[in-house]
Amino acid sequence: MKIYTSFDEIDRDIKVLKLQKEISKEEIKLSYNSLKDDFSFLNVVSKTAGAVIQKALTFRLLRKLIK
Incomplete structure (x- = not known):
């Protein structure tokens, strides 16, 4: 759990989370x-x-090889 020391930190993290959500x-x-x-x-x-x-081509090739 993160401990915030200012509202700026909270706002920054909210912006980051919103951007991550949009991404x-x-x-x-x-x-x-x-x-x-x-x-x-x-x-x-x-x-x-x-x-x-x-x-079909593989089958034809195999048939030719077998004959």
């Missing part, structure tokens, strides 16, 4: 927007299509 809010907003972008329809479709194509 945290902005970090949450950025994380939310990033997550929203990651799960957007086009992003999900493109990642899924890419994975399917990669697996």
Whole structure:
């Protein structure tokens, strides 16, 4: 527990805490927007299509190597 010796110290700490709160809010907003972008329809479709194509090409390559 911190012991304050003046109102200026209290005011300074309150300002710091308010700024930390605002920074945290902005970090949450950025994380939310990033997550929203990651799960957007086009992003999900493109990642899924890419994975399917990669697996198909790998399967074809393996079939050629086995023959």
